[in-house]
Amino acid sequence: MLFDSHAHLDAKQFDHDRDLVIKRARLNEVSYIMNPGADFESSVEAVALAEKYDFIYAAVGVHPHDVETMDDNMLALLKAMAQKEKVKAIGEIGLDYYRDLSPRPLQKKWFIAQLRLAKSLDMPVIIHDRDANDDVLRILKEEQAFETGVLMHCFSGSKELARQYVALGAYISIAGPLTFKNARKTIEVVESVPLERLMIETDSPYLTPEPFRGKRNESMYVKHVCQKIADIKGIAYEKCAEITLNNAKAYFKIK
Numbered sequence: 001m002l003f004d005s006h007a008h009l010d011a012k013q014f015d016h017d018r019d020l021v022i023k024r025a026r027l028n029e030v031s032y033i034m035n036p037g038a039d040f041e042s043s044v045e046a047v048a049l050a051e052k053y054d055f056i057y058a059a060v061g062v063h064p065h066d067v068e069t070m071d072d073n074m075l076a077l078l079k080a081m082a083q084k085e086k087v088k089a090i091g092e093i094g095l096d097y098y099r100d101l102s103p104r105p106l107q108k109k110w111f112i113a114q115l116r117l118a119k120s121l122d123m124p125v126i127i128h129d130r131d132a133n134d135d136v137l138r139i140l141k142e143e144q145a146f147e148t149g150v151l152m153h154c155f156s157g158s159k160e161l162a163r164q165y166v167a168l169g170a171y172i173s174i175a176g177p178l179t180f181k182n183a184r185k186t187i188e189v190v191e192s193v194p195l196e197r198l199m200i201e202t203d204s205p206y207l208t209p210e211p212f213r214g215k216r217n218e219s220m221y222v223k224h225v226c227q228k229i230a231d232i233k234g235i236a237y238e239k240c241a242e243i244t245l246n247n248a249k250a251y252f253k254i255k
């Protein structure tokens with residue numbers, strides 16, 4: 001039984017076979033999926049998917065790439081959506097200085113606004129941090145986000161940074177790049193973070209793990225991330241699956 005803590009099943013890459021992909025996940029022991037929003041529309045679609053499938057849950061939020069579309073009205077609409085039964089977090093939100101698709105001051109402004117939205121609703125957050133380690137950590141601390149829960153998705157930082165996050169009470173989610181040849185840095189992260197603080201994800205349709213790298217990713221491939229973590233930690237696959245599932249259920253407050 002696996003919990004894919006981050007999948008974009010609403011993405012257009014699944015338009016021709018979405019229901020099949022979801023069925024395949026279920027048949028391959030994926031018993032929970034968290035589908036975060038990336039912009040306003042995809043947040044709406046994430047909620048619709050969560051309302052259609054009992055084992056899918058949603059987060060609503062606007063990704064740093066898309067914050068130029070945001071305004072106060074949209075923030076209010078996100079707040080209303082966040083209070084629906086199947087919505088369990090605000091995300092994905094954060095900063096992306098790698099692709100810099102939106103101006104950095106705007107990224108920060110809406111990152112902070114969405115962190116405050118999460119706080120006001122007593123909800124945890126799903127954080128996207130690409131090449132913005134210092135600003136993300138500083139803002140999370142300033143906004144006291146750790147009190148309501150911080151999940152660092154597709155973690156790509158150092159083991160030192162991972163340790164800082166763990167000390168602050170955050171969870172670290174590991175994606176497909178762990179299975180790539182040059183994964184030394186992320187392997188060290190897995191070695192140094194206790195299993196009780198790890199989650200696994202696909203970030204599908206992106207970041208497909210080996211041996212399917214290069215193809216479209218989907219939730220059933222999360223087992224390859226689980227297997228790699230089990231190998232690194234020298235534990236049984238089943239134990240990795242069970243603990244990461246329990247971590248995600250507790251984090252998202254799923255009964």
Ligand SMILES: [Zn+2]
Nearest residue numbers: 092128153154
């Ligand atoms: Zn992301």
Ligand SMILES: [Zn+2]
Nearest residue numbers: 006008092203
């Ligand atoms: Zn994502």
